[in-house]
Amino acid sequence: MNDIASRVLKGDPQSVARLITLAENNSPEAIGAMKDIHLHTGDAHVIGITGVMGSGKSTLICELTREYRKQGLEVGIIAIDPTSPFSGGALLGDRIRMMEFATDNGVFIRSMGTRGMLGGLTTAVYDVVEILDAAGMDIVMVETVGVGQAEVDVIKIADTTIVVLVPGLGDSIQMIKAGVMEIADIYVVNKADRSGVEQTLAEVESLVDIACTNRDRKTPVLTTISKESKGVVELIDEIDKHKKYLKKSKMFEVQRRKRYEAELVEIIRKRLMNFIFDESKFKGKIESLIDQISNKELDPYTAADEILGKILR
Amino acid sequence: MKRKIRVLIAKPGLDGHDRGAKIVARALRDAGMEVVYTGLHQTAEMIVKTAVQEDVDVIGLSLLSGAHMTLFMDVTRLLKGKDMEDVLVVGGGVIPEEDIPALKKAGIAGVFGPGTRIEDIVEFIRKNVKR
Structure with a gap:
């Protein structure tokens, strides 16, 4: 080995x-x-945590981690923040909320930039989940970047997906019905000490009533106040229930299979892209094709044929 | 793909003045680096453990309380214990001129006081990163 x-x-x-x-x-x-x-992976329960920026994802992860540590479970955390489209750099600041575990050997936190991925994750996230799983973590939490409406890739990797909302989204909930508002296994209305929480709760619950097509399981809607540790035990309880539901309904295998499909596609995509864009033989070729497109000597499709024709022989 | 330089910006000790650290963090981001920021009041143990998990190439320590001789050197000592001497360690804040030679001897490769040009820090890191 x-x-x-x-x-x-x-x-x-x-x-x-x-x-x-x-x-x-x-x-x-x-x-x-x-x-x-790879042979040594598959045991960790993967929890995806997504929501708009500032909804309290990092703080909620901190709270969940504290509870899981009380149960003696080891926790891996992947905290993703956006990479700058201009400089390629990133400021990875999710750790600030998790510093109480900085010297706890049962918690491993890794901050990552999106590095050009658009779905709320980062391209190496499948690898990192496998690595933390193989290293013996019982729980792996994946914190997405702060999302808008369509960053839904987290469901490809998570066993349980938690969508974190905050009071005051009001009407916007109606607008984001498709996309992020469809993917939750559990909804959490965080910062529930803020005004407007009843309205947000009511809107999410009515959304669940309308959208719920699964007769076996209705998506739960919980409230939490992360900074006061309120609602966290109840959330852990719902995560456990969801895990049991997945196992019982055989959905677990279905979801895992989807994850491996997404991982396989990603590996192939990455290696193909590296082959095309990093190999020196194509590097100059691509530059000259872009010049030709810019000068209207060539259209983009014909240019793509020139590159792909060399690979797809 | 070009390897990105990963930097940990940490504030050891008890002072709460983090504007300098944040400005440097932002500038390194704009220079294309991935910057992990830990926030205030870090012990040397917390900083080194974070550096392990984040697998950073550079640690930037910012301190304005006057405890730099102890805390900066704690960090380099702990790094040595983990065979991580290949991590570039730099420091900033209110550091008296006469302390700099001892800090450099202890493994703080660069010390940047008030008035330092951001470009100089970026260039120093790019030139001296060991990994």
């Missing part, structure tokens, strides 16, 4: 961190290790 893979399986934090970096940088070294660890 690959050296770094065997250390990851033992839960060595430095090796876990390094393998995440290698995977994130599409390093060839990561591929061998990822192949080795």
Whole structure:
């Protein structure tokens, strides 16, 4: 077995961190290790947490983590923040709310930039979930970037998806019915000490009543006040119930299969893109094609044929 | 794909003056780096453990309380214990001139006081990053 893979399986934090970096940088070294660890994955329950920016996702994750630690469970957290489209840099600040676990050996937190992905996740997120799972984490939480309406990729990776809302969204809830408002396994109205909470709660509940097509399970709507730790135990309880529901209804296998499908597509996409855009033989070619398109000597479709024709022989 | 430089910006100790740290964090972001910011009141243990998990190439410490000799050196000592001497450590804040040689000896590769040009910090990191 690959050296770094065997250390990851033992839960060595430095090796876990390094393998995440290698995977994130599409390093060839990561591929061998990822192949080795796959057999040892699948046990962690993956919780996706999404919601608009400032809805309190990070603080809620902190609260959930504290409860899971009381139960003796080990927790991995992937906290995603946006990468700048201009500089390629990122300010990763989710950790600020989670610093109480900074010296807890049972919690591993990794901050990641989106690096060009648009669905609320980051391209290496499938790898990182597998790595944390293989390292023995019982729970892996994936915090998406602050989302708008259509960043729904989190459902591809999460066993349980939590959509975090805050009071005062009011009418906008109506507008975001499709997209983010469809994906929740559990809705949480956070910051429930704020005014307008009854209205938001009523609107989400009516949405659930209308939209719910599943007769076996109605999507629960909870309220929390993260900063006062209120509603967190109840949320954990609902997550457990959802996990049991998945197992009982065989939806678990269906969802996991979808995750592996998304992961496979992502790996192929990444390797193809790297092949086309990083290989030196195409680099100059693409530049010259863009010039030709700009000068109206060529249309974009013909230009694409020129590149793809070389690959899809 | 080009490897991104990952930086941890941390505030050890008890002072609450984080404007400098935030400005540097933002500037490094604009220079294309991934910057993890931890917030205030960090112990050396917290900083090094965060650096392990985040697998950063650079740690930037900002301190204005006067405890830099102890806290900066705690960080480099703990890094040494984890075989992480290849992490570039730089410091900033109100650091008296006469303390700088001892800090450099202890592994703080660059010390940037008030009035430092942001471009100089970016350039220093790009030139000296060891990983």
